[in-house]
Amino acid sequence: MKQFFRITVLAAAALAAPLAMAQGSKLKVGLMLPYTGTYAALGVAIENGFRLYVQEQGGKLGGREIEFVKVDDESDPSKATDNVNKLVKRDNVDVIVGTVHSGVVAAMAKVARDTGTMLIVPNAGAGVVTGAMCAPHIFRSSFSNWQPAYAMGEVAAKKGHKTAVTITHKYAAGDESVGAFKEAFEKGGGKVVKQLSLPFPGVEFQALLTEIAAAKPDAVYTFFAGGAAVKFVKDYATAGLKKGIPLYGPGFLTDGTLEAQGADAEGLFTTLHYGDSLNTPRDNAFRLAYAKAFKLQPDVYAVQGYDAGQVLGIGLAATKGDISKKADFAAAVEKTRIDSPRGAFSISKAHNPVQDIYLRQVVGKENKVIGVASKGLTDPALGCKM
Numbered sequence: 001m002k003q004f005f006r007i008t009v010l011a012a013a014a015l016a017a018p019l020a021m022a023q024g025s026k027l028k029v030g031l032m033l034p035y036t037g038t039y040a041a042l043g044v045a046i047e048n049g050f051r052l053y054v055q056e057q058g059g060k061l062g063g064r065e066i067e068f069v070k071v072d073d074e075s076d077p078s079k080a081t082d083n084v085n086k087l088v089k090r091d092n093v094d095v096i097v098g099t100v101h102s103g104v105v106a107a108m109a110k111v112a113r114d115t116g117t118m119l120i121v122p123n124a125g126a127g128v129v130t131g132a133m134c135a136p137h138i139f140r141s142s143f144s145n146w147q148p149a150y151a152m153g154e155v156a157a158k159k160g161h162k163t164a165v166t167i168t169h170k171y172a173a174g175d176e177s178v179g180a181f182k183e184a185f186e187k188g189g190g191k192v193v194k195q196l197s198l199p200f201p202g203v204e205f206q207a208l209l210t211e212i213a214a215a216k217p218d219a220v221y222t223f224f225a226g227g228a229a230v231k232f233v234k235d236y237a238t239a240g241l242k243k244g245i246p247l248y249g250p251g252f253l254t255d256g257t258l259e260a261q262g263a264d265a266e267g268l269f270t271t272l273h274y275g276d277s278l279n280t281p282r283d284n285a286f287r288l289a290y291a292k293a294f295k296l297q298p299d300v301y302a303v304q305g306y307d308a309g310q311v312l313g314i315g316l317a318a319t320k321g322d323i324s325k326k327a328d329f330a331a332a333v334e335k336t337r338i339d340s341p342r343g344a345f346s347i348s349k350a351h352n353p354v355q356d357i358y359l360r361q362v363v364g365k366e367n368k369v370i371g372v373a374s375k376g377l378t379d380p381a382l383g384c385k386m
Ligand code: PHB
Pocket: 039, 100, 101, 102, 103, 123, 124, 125, 126, 145, 173, 224, 225, 226, 252
């Protein structure tokens, strides 16, 4: 009897051990972001935002201390599978947080699905992530490429523009952004008369700007971000186009870039799920904390990184730090309204934010919010079966 009792106690202890370990040990977060290249500043802002949220929680989520490992993905799709495997197979991370580039995230979603590793996407808008590749353990804290673009198509049509030329880097994000703009613009009575592009991450815009001048459209719609957005806005003004042909885009065109763009960005209208002048207590507190911690002004990327931290925090709180409980993690995230600096939002069944898209205008060094272009906009999540 004594022997049986001892065995039972030992067996119970052995069973409890993994749980105790899971709760007591550090949780490894693998940050896969661009730290070099045209999107480098975006990667830094995302990491800062994520770290700020973890710091505010005392360095722990769901009772577990957070440990970071990092990979610079260089926004290079050809290296993406190797890079994500470094985190999953070499470093054994518990969760991957990344990335910015839509071509890179597709490889990440595949590895996350194949290995069952939790993935939280803090930027890349590729439709497949919360469409055909959606999964219970894949989440996005940012947007789909469709969302701000569709909202801008409606805005441009309502402004009475009849013809538009589009220009973007030729890859998934640009193609999807232009596609969604066209969908809404043409539904509203406009016509996209020409679609221009150049390979990512090229910035030789001159010949394309000459084509725009020759086509004389009512408006131009563009998807560029980071360093390329800085150069495009400056080149558009220098070419003399800004005076005659209004330039529109999703807010990536002017977010985190205004210092460098200066007067060339003044007056531009963009659509995005964030802006600089929301002036809500929640956003003011976030902006102050971010500026204090990093001596930088936050932008949309910082917010998305912060909210990726919130998604992880909500899931881990519900599972008491046990990230293997994927269904419980997902259920908690799906039923919580996330208290974001952008304004509260929810996560759809496909795990993409359902959120307001603001209309903003550049005034000085700010993307001033001048209204809501689309309220509670949901991505169509084509092909998602969950
Ligand atoms: C993307 O590749 O999905 C992407 C990159 C930069 C942005 C937005 C989307 O600012």
